[in-house]
Amino acid sequence: MSGAGPIGTVIVDDDRAIAEVHARFVAAHDGFRVLATAHSGQDALDAVARHRPELILLDFGLPDIDGREVLRRVRSSGLGTVEVIAVTAARDLESVRFARLNGVRHYLVKPFSARELRSRLDEVAAHRAEQRQAPTTGLAQSEVDAMLTGGIRTVSPTAVSPLPKGLSAVSLDRVRAALRELGAPGQGAAPDASAAELALIVGMSRVSVRRYLEFLVAIGDAELTPRYGQAGRPEHRYRGS
Template sequence: MIDVLVVDDDFRVVNIHAGFVAKVDGFRVVGTAASGAEALEAVERHRPDLVLLDLYLPDAFGLDVLARLRAEGRECDVMIISAAREAEAVRGAVRSGAVSYLLKPFGFNDFRERLEQYATRRAGLAAAAVHDQADVDRAFSPPASGPAAALPPKGLSAETVRLVETALRETSGTLSAAECAERIGVSRVSARRYLEHLTESGKADVGLRYAGRGRPERRYRWR
């Protein structure tokens, strides 16, 4: 059983998330918190395996709470659940070691998929024996979400793939490589490589926009 702490300053959201957790086999809520200070106290008291952490708390930014947990040596994992769509927030979550980042609003199926992916990866790490570099790479790779899921091609990082996916997901229309690069802080050439990878993987669509006599611009949309 995976013990979960739910952290959000809106009690209605806490109840919704706690209800979602209760519907996923293998997970249970052991506590809730409405602020950064309460979250730190609750982690000390309940020793959860996983913290569902909002970023916009009344007394602290969620990533600062995560940093405090790491500084205090807390071994719990943290999944960010927030409406924060800024690329810097996503990059900060990746740098801080968050296991996932789920944008509000979301449905139960998306939530369940993230928890099940986490449980699969957690079980794999617990049972893993490290014999060579391939074993290490598997430990750091994102969990597969279906039969077609695979590691990014050589030269592409799983963390940057997730950043590009987030940029596409939060775009209501289409996104060019240059626009994507500006949002997540990489070069246009790199953004283009990741966008093409998502297109080839069937996760994104690409179309051409013609403007004047110049070369058409490739624009991408999340499927």
């Protein structure tokens, strides 16, 4: 559904009790209306095709078709622009990266609080209102830049416990701090750096730093830009976002 009315929402979770809790919470929000609940991947795809929602609360751990595959199929369908909030226990780097690459801007790691879900719903409603008010004469450069750098929103990486296997919050903060220092006024540094360059700054191995950088890119705290020079593979450059 579309227009100025409540945002039509499909709730997807294999746990019926959790799905019911989410449905009640969404229904209590003035800006949303629950269209259906689904407890399997196939039921989710059927509900999305039937109701054509504007929002899906999507669990990844479904019994038949994995939620990531559901997301991929939705994106390749005529509802490719539907808003998706991932509500899942999956906290691995691959899942977060997959969500980001498939247009998920909100990623809630279970268990999460009612306040966190309410905050994401408020943001979805605000974004929808902004879209309705968008000028028809085209976007300014600043608006284009803002849309392209919007990125996924998730819980703070240091608040995700545990972090992906092999990563520590202390080392993650060191790498993030080094990224923020790049190109700082008076520092004389370049605005970006390779994993090898950052490894020298933070005193860690290049392989380890690259893992932290990939995680920061996946959650939207860093940007990756390939730099093409002489013949060969491009060099990956990183900067804080």
